[in-house]
Amino acid sequence: MATVNSDFRKIAAGYLFPEVARRTAAWQGKNPGVKILRLGIGNTTEALCPSIIEAMHRQVNKLADRATYTGYGDEQGNTDLRKALAGYYRSFGVELADDEFFVSDGAKADAGNIQEIFGRDNVVAVQDPAYPVYVDSNVAGGRTGSFNPEKGCYDGFVYLPSTEENGFIPIPPDGKVDLIYLCSPNNPTGAVATHEQLKAFVDYANACGAVIIFDAAYCEYISDPSLPRSIYEVDGAKRCAIEINSFSKFAGFTGVRLGWTIVPHDLMCENSAPDELHRLWNRRQCTFFNGASNIAQAGGVAVLSPQGLRECRDLIGYYMGNAKIIREGLRGIGLTVHGGVNSPYIWARTPDGMGSWEFFDLLLEKCHVVVTPGSGFGPAGEGYVRVSSYGHREDIEAAMASIIRNLKK
Numbered sequence: 160m161a162t163v164n165s166d167f168r169k170i171a172a173g174y175l176f177p178e179v180a181r182r183t184a185a186w187q188g189k190n191p192g193v194k195i196l197r198l199g200i201g202n203t204t205e206a207l208c209p210s211i212i213e214a215m216h217r218q219v220n221k222l223a224d225r226a227t228y229t230g231y232g233d234e235q236g237n238t239d240l241r242k243a244l245a246g247y248y249r250s251f252g253v254e255l256a257d258d259e260f261f262v263s264d265g266a267k268a269d270a271g272n273i274q275e276i277f278g279r280d281n282v283v284a285v286q287d288p289a290y291p292v293y294v295d296s297n298v299a300g301g302r303t304g305s306f307n308p309e310k311g312c313y314d315g316f317v318y319l320p321s322t323e324e325n326g327f328i329p330i331p332p333d334g335k336v337d338l339i340y341l342c343s344p345n346n347p348t349g350a351v352a353t354h355e356q357l358k359a360f361v362d363y364a365n366a367c368g369a370v371i372i373f374d375a376a377y378c379e380y381i382s383d384p385s386l387p388r389s390i391y392e393v394d395g396a397k398r399c400a401i402e403i404n405s406f407s408k409f410a411g412f413t414g415v416r417l418g419w420t421i422v423p424h425d426l427m428c429e430n431s432a433p434d435e436l437h438r439l440w441n442r443r444q445c446t447f448f449n450g451a452s453n454i455a456q457a458g459g460v461a462v463l464s465p466q467g468l469r470e471c472r473d474l475i476g477y478y479m480g481n482a483k484i485i486r487e488g489l490r491g492i493g494l495t496v497h498g499g500v501n502s503p504y505i506w507a508r509t510p511d512g513m514g515s516w517e518f519f520d521l522l523l524e525k526c527h528v529v530v531t532p533g534s535g536f537g538p539a540g541e542g543y544v545r546v547s548s549y550g551h552r553e554d555i556e557a558a559m560a561s562i563i564r565n566l567k568k
């Protein structure tokens with residue numbers, strides 16, 4: 160008789176975004192015909208850039224002709240894309256070998272799967288609040304106890320609170336942990352770690368044989384040149400860090416699907432042989448993954464060309480224009496607002512000590528605007544909402560006008 164994996168049952172009921180969708184649909188059901196303005200899920204809305212579309216069309220044409228048709232590619236990604244990725248990192252001073260890049264169909268799957276190459280008894284630390292897949296994949300991987308609904312935490316997990324006091328970037332834990340998930344620019348808080356803040360984690364990890372899993376999915380949103388885009392800008396990071404990244408927010412590939420993970424040859428953990436973690440990830444990908452779409456990879460090479468980078472950075476500038484409108488609008492009604500400068504997310508403190516879901520419901524009810532309740536990202540997110548700058552400019556303007564009209568005291 161088959162039995163279920165009981166660790167999966169521990170994943171707390173109601174993944175955040177389905178619950179947002181459920182409440183939104185219920186409200187729409189009661190208020191048909193009212194336009195809801197969505198600043199909730201971080202989903203891109205603008206068309207792909209012209210040079211990327213052209214490159215993908217060219218790849219489709221190759222597939223249409225048996226002389227140029229190609230089937231499966233390398234599980235690790237096409238050579239030209241891996242070379243282009245190494246060139247991209249070189250452009251901000253990080254030297255990595257082409258074969259340290261593993262191309263994937265997106266950062267979420269990599270962020271969920273990476274824990275598979277680490278021992279089940281590893282103690283895991285996570286920034287709190289955090290993108291939910293870091294916690295949920297380790298719950299499913301059997302590294303935690305049960306969810307404690309009162310505390311909003313899993314037993315056995317180490318939460319590193321990101322608060323207004325620490326500028327939403329925690330310091331390394333006091334005790335010893337084995338895996339540490341960091342995300343900068345951060346989803347959901349919009350905070351960006353400085354070089355010194357990352358160095359503290361790298362030094363900690365190298366001192367105790369821990370591994371950092373660094374999610375840099377929003378690195379292209381950093382406009383301040385003093386802020387690191389990659390953890391490998393910190394000396395010693397290749398010995399202790401894996402970096403995960405994505406073309407989703409960089410180039411609007413949320414639906415196209417393309418990302419990458421860097422597992423350096425130098426990476427070590429407490430009991431690994433030299434190069435073993437790199438080889439294990441390679442083994443994992445070759446066993447369970449058959450390579451990213453060749454059309455998407457042709458697009459990825461185009462993103463990293465000088466013309467592609469120019470076009471994508473213009474597109475990011477558009478979303479950052481939205482972020483500015485949101486930040487200023489929310490400040491204008493007296494909210495305390497963070498993020499939205501080197502990041503597309505605005506992290507707003509709820510007014511009058513309201514709970515995150517309470518403010519979510521108020522915004523939906525009174526302003527017809529959907530945001531994301533901060534508590535869904537972890538216990539330290541309670542009392543905040545995340546506002547996303549992904550949207551058409553006219554919708555962002557309409558949402559802010561509605562918030563200002565209905566909530567201004």
Ligand SMILES: Cc1ncc(COP(=O)(O)O)c(C=O)c1O
Binds near residue numbers: 266374
């Ligand atoms: C921090 C972070 N990492 C990863 C992802 C997922 O990226 P992808 O679309 O490549 O799976 C997201 C998407 O919102 C994200 O916010």
